[in-house]
Amino acid sequence: MSFYARWIFLWFTGAASGSDTPGLVMQMQVESEGDAAACAAAVLTPPLSLEGGLAAELQPANLVQRVLSLFCNVRPGSDLSHFQLPATFNLPKSQLQMYGEGVYCAGEDLLSRCAGGKDSLDRLKSVLAWSISTTRPPIFGFAPYNPVLGETHHVSHGSLNVLLEQVSHRPPVSALHATAAGGEVRLVWCQSPVPKFHGASIEAAVRGRRELRLPRHGETYELDCPNLLIRLLPSPAVEWSGDVRVVCVESGLEAEISFCRSRRSFLGFGGGDARCVKGRILRSASREIVCEIDGFWDRTVSLKDVSTGEVSVLYDAHRAIGNLTTPVVHDNKGVAASESAVVWGEVSDSLLKKDWERARQAKRRVEDEARKLAKERNEKGEVWMPKHFSLSQSKDGEWECWPLEESVPPAPIVVPS
Template sequence: MVESEVDASASAAGEATAVLTAPLSLEGGLAAELKPANIVQRVLSLFRNVRPGADLSHFQLPATFNLPKSQLQLYGEGVYCAGEDYLSRCSRGKDSLERLTAVVAWSISTTRPPIFGFAPYNPVLGETHHVSSGSIHVLLEQVSHRPPVSALHATDDGGNVELVWCQSPVPKFHGTSIEATVNGNRQVKLLKFNETYEVDCPNLLIRLLPAPSVEWSGTVRIACKESGLEAELSYHRSRSFLGIGGDARCVKGKVFRSSSGSQETVCEIDGHWDRTVSLKDVQSGEVSVLYDAERAIGNLITPEVKDKEELSSSESAVVWSEVSEAILAKDWDKASEAKRQVEGRARKLDKERNERGEVWMPKHFSLSQDKNGNWECWPLEKSVRPAPIIVPSS
């Protein structure tokens, strides 16, 4: 049994250095700066020989199409990078309805503006990402490579909130578009209320034709068995002509109670996830602001290393540091070579492990898969310790 495959790989590469880049926020930031003028033609050229319906989970992108960060970092940024603490608000609700709507608002806050033509690095097996922001501590680990499965555990110092996620993206090519469905179980636990909220994730839709775009789509369900309350959110594009035009950042939904096969709508939700989303009480007609994107994901702060000596060699910002440095310098030859080295070391270790008959096990999570192919994970520790990487207070 091998517990930390990427540790040995990173150590062999030399002294650990970390490269941290700006999170995706309303303005797009870093990715927009990297975007070349002919990005649409270059993206279309990538998929000329890919069959419709093909699974792109292990499609290898050239470094010129990479954001200078790993997918683990993007998952983590949705939790620890926020201008307003929507997560802590969940545990302060005075009743079950207020807590559910707070979880809905927090769920919307994890939706970040995607950038057409750019994708993060595919995490290597055993890669980790560990960051603290205020009182919340977040730990992620790549617990499977084929298929790619990422696990997340987050806890706060007060013992009020715990997050446990197990996510597996499945991108498929449909000829004129690519749709990435994120499978897995995401739980938000409000510990002092003994409430667990099951939270879905929207799909990422990349349209290649007739008009290139990238947007979140699909239905997100948020449910709490303990209170009997549920919410459904539809991420969709407003009316357009032949897929051209319309607003791709609309969100609409409802909060309801289910009993005896019927639904009682309690609140209606409407707005745009990149602006404001309103909440209307059906009984009273009162309308309030549920979510404000500018306050939540505008002008986000870049994490920084607080304690270099405590950095793990499996940390995403360390594993991909040479690749990220080269991308930021727009040295594409160096970026491509550094990326090949990271992925080559991972393949070599995988081959050696298989030859020895060893089974790799995650370091921070236990993992299982049911007969339907669904993944579930459990953190091995009760809480997440403070991280050597922090998000500075504003």
């Protein structure tokens, strides 16, 4: 199992220890009556949010010692893409679900606001606010499962339909396609995390292409995402860091924001600008600054108009990612066998029940089956092809994905309104 799944969610971590809290375990939530056996293997758990959810419930004991023990034989500078993680360190969901939750689990419909902006500057502000909303509270500890090749995740939230597919296993590449607001918003992502071990810390960057398109306005926004920094010593911590750009070539506008690292002393004291973001909106050609950005991604981010001095709230984290709702199964028969919540259902169920041996065995069965299928393809000379995306690699080594369909259909799993 690749550590890529853990990099970004040694942030989303901490869940492998399970919990007996009723609000935490939301397995096989069936919204309508019918043949529940059709989705009996599906296990859905709460998304990460500012309040409640997995983050509030899961605090494993002796976590630091357990994590440090994993890296005792790993050299600094090592690529952790193929690092093997025991099942007891897993969060009860797949990395595909994590990516998807950043899009479909939101308290506000920020995507529709992107399409409804009165002018290009207003739309860039909305796209930037939405981009910040995909940043979720990191938790030091465990990680989600590394998706198997061909694994999918399909969820709807109102008019937003989201489909993900694991289009490559080595290197791990995940593709996302989402459409919303009657086709006025379209997302196409191709992501490949690259984690590196630096002795006292792990830092993971995401390579690939992320686009948000507004067809009615003829605009395409290219978006970066911050790196995830996991400190092991001198005191354990995990945070987002690095520079992020949101660029629209058609309007000639772009935004630059920095996710600031906290300042810590050798003994781990201090804190400084933890979760702070600073940046600006500017005109690409002239580099003229239009607005200044300042705030905290887990609280509020403010925007100052340079010409007028007017200050407004760009992003309110409490409204956007506070008290998020857990997805439920709406159409039992429509849940695919390749669905993440089904593929890893037995593993997640075991983790939530703290049945570690059953979890270990179930996880091994999933991974052994994936290896068996890969071996059979190799013996037959078959080349695996994604079902929902085309996949290619550019001259500079970047992976590129494109959906085979223009829009994403409604999903059998939904986020209740």
